[in-house]
Amino acid sequence: MSELSDLTRRLVATPSHDDETAAGAVVAEWLREHTDATVDHDPDGAGVVARKGDPDAADRIALVGHHDVVAPDAGQVTDDGAYVVEERTEADDTRLYGRGTADMKGSVAAAMVAFRDADAPCTFASFRGEERGGVGARHAIEAGFAPEYAIVGEGSTSYATPGVTDVVVAHKGRRGSTVTAHGRACHASEPDRGENAIYRASEAIEVVRSLDTPEADVLGVTQSGSLAVTEIEGGSGWNVVPERCSFTVDERTVAGERAALDAVETVDGVTWTVDQDLPPMACDDEWFADAVLAAAVDAQAGEPRHVSKPHATDAGWLAQAGTTCVVCGASEPGEAHTAEESVSLAVVERCARLYRDAVERVAES
Structure with missing residues (x-):
């Protein structure tokens, strides 16, 4: 040896x-x-x-x-x-x-x-x-x-x-984010009395899917970033319109610009928080x-x-x-x-x- x-x-x-x-x-x-x-x-x-x-x-x-x-x-x-x-x-x-x-x-x-x-x-x-x-x-x-x-x-x-x-x-790099949709709970038999947080989260997910991811060229080597929704959580019962729903986003970043994830906040009741940002x-x-x-x-x-x-x-x-x-x-x-x-x-x-x-x-x- x-x-x-x-x-x-x-x-x-x-x-x-x-x-x-x-x-x-x-x-x-x-x-x-x-x-x-x-x-x-x-x-x-x-x-x-x-x-x-x-x-x-x-x-x-x-x-x-x-x-x-x-x-x-x-x-x-x-x-x-x-x-x-x-x-x-x-x-x-x-x-x-x-x-x-x-x-x-x-x-x-x-x-x-x-x-x-x-x-x-x-x-x-x-x-x-x-x-x-x-x-x-x-x-x-x-x-x-x-x-x-x-x-x-x-x-x-x-x-x-x-x-x-x-x-x-x-x-x-990796930027890990949490997107949270806030709504108003109500009985599921009268859904119009509330604001469904899952629906708002679904709208925000569509925003994520529509975003462009940047590319970078480094000494002749090209890299592309990526976005993926990786987890989702929401709801409190089968007969309750949910007041909260959140999902995580895994973003792989390249040198230069990031994906415009703040665009999810254009959806009513949605907030975006960065949990980890590895360069x-x-x-x-x-x-x-x-x-x-x-x-x-x-x-x-x-x-x-x-x-x-x-x-x-x-x-x-x-x-x-x-x-x-x-x-x-x-x-x-x-x-x-x-x-x-x-x-x-x-x-x-x-x-x-x-x-x-x-x-x-x-x-x-």
């Missing part, structure tokens, strides 16, 4: 869905043992942030990930709460199975090794609370975390070509995107490309704060958050080479 696969196993085996402290401690202790970096582990703040070399030079380029995970499936945890980690060899590919293998402890381990091995000053961060809306990233930004460039190690493998690790130059990411520096792509080319036999990603990541928070980002990592589409979540150990090794090369290219420029 290689050093990197052993480190990945150790990270994956450490539970981190309810409390990331232990996983953060594994990251911090390994960095202190294997590097001469300044390592800060704040389990109630950002998570783990490490810098090596001159602090100003280290802020030129950062490798960024997160060590929290979503709650495991029943088959991914033992009766005493330990995470199940299993290695399987399938069609000449050895994969590690378990919660967090793909999202994203495999790439965190690769970034740790690359951080150690890179012959350049640089920064490493493994944030907490990414799965809860970027808690650690936002805490770090508020505390002054501001690298010029960042490679965020979320999944980018098999996006354009199976088995190839691409470089994401844009990803969507999109768009790389604003073609030179940086090309430098990481060149490192991806040298790290593998395939032909990586600049691509887009449908999921929000901490790159959105960093980009919003002024850091130029790309996303590049071992996870493949369909792996994260699943009962059979897994990652290719060969691709994890590839990402370690890719990250090290990219850091050195950017730091030396």
Whole structure:
């Protein structure tokens, strides 16, 4: 077993869905043992942030990930709460199975090794609370975390070509909203005495369905936003005209304009509330995107490309704060958050080479 696969196993085996402290401690202790970096582990703040070399030079380029995970499936945890980690060899590919293998402890381990091995000053961060809306990233930004460039190690493998690790130059954000229709209750036998909130909600849903969603072009990669009504709730009884009905809207956003969801409030008695707004990411520096792509080319036999990603990541928070980002990592589409979540150990090794090369290219420029 290689050093990197052993480190990945150790990270994956450490539970981190309810409390990331232990996983953060594994990251911090390994960095202190294997590097001469300044390592800060704040389990109630950002998570783990490490810098090596001159602090100003280290802020030129950062490798960024997160060590929290979503709650495991029943088959991914033992009766005493330990995470199940299993290695399987399938069609000449050895994969590690378990919660967090793909999202994203495999790439965190690769970034740790690359951080150690890179012959350049640089920064490493493994944030907490990414799965809860970027808690650690936002805490770090508020505390002054501001690298010029960042490679965020979320999944980018098999996006354009199976088995190839691409470089994401844009990803969507997510705005989650609640639309509430207010009416006046009455007995259902005399519906004209009330105002039916379900009917008003239905009108508002038609407004949502009629809205245009923006598009964005990022370094030649086009992304389109989307809107979907995902939940609805209303009514208090089969014989009562409802006085309230609400529904949720999942909006995937792109850099630039948002869908005009405030238009739902043109319907009488309807209000709109934003519950969550995870920002999109768009790389604003073609030179940086090309430098990481060149490192991806040298790290593998395939032909990586600049691509887009449908999921929000901490790159959105960093980009919003002024850091130029790309996303590049071992996870493949369909792996994260699943009962059979897994990652290719060969691709994890590839990402370690890719990250090290990219850091050195950017730091030396």
